[in-house]
Amino acid sequence: MKSLLSWTVLTVLFLAGLSATLAPGAVLGDLDGTQRTAATIGAGILSLVAGVALFRREPLKSFLGSRPVLWFLFLFNLTVAAIAPFALDGATGIGMAIGMGLVSLGAGTGLLQGSGKRRTRRA
Template identity: 85%
Template sequence: MSVKSFLSWTVLTVLFLAGLSATLAPGAVLGGLEGTQKTAATIGAAVLSLVAGVTLFRREPLKSFLGSRPVLWFLFLFNLAVAVIAPFAIGGSKGTGLAIGMGVVSLGAGAGLLQSRGKPRTERA
């Protein structure tokens, strides 16, 4: 791995983790925010973590790991189970939003499984 590649991987990882942290706890990470400022910070941090995460996960070795059949099966089944259970475990709009989000991830993993279905398996040495 070259220095430039390592540096870009490090920056993307830091941005992803910072965005994720600020999304989960914007008041604690960014200071005493209230109301509209807290909502704007949460949305901005979510967009930052999404963009950095997608860019990071499209690179090797994460791309091949996330595209492997065992990982896709896990993502499909786990997220499907959470999507089914979430509305009952977490009431109201939060449970519904969680169910929708996890359902979308499950559908994406299922689509990945269908795409890789026709490809021949590679043997490990």
């Protein structure tokens, strides 16, 4: 019961933070200028912290660490990182490319770590 409650709370916090990051005016009401920026940053931090805690739990951790998922994340995010600067204008495209490149790099690191573990098991 305690595990289900903590999973529910983390999921709600993650989804609320994600919603407030994407549309702070719709979620938090009429905001202007600095308030909107502060709400977006705060909601982004909330969703990041709740998301990391949520994805470290066992069912999602083993799924996200599987080789097919890591290969998908690596290839998809690398493709988006390569296309983003051409598809989006200016700083938005560059920021998207950097963010997707970092996710691709993380998935690639996970793939390399997984191959090292397999080699030591066979030896």
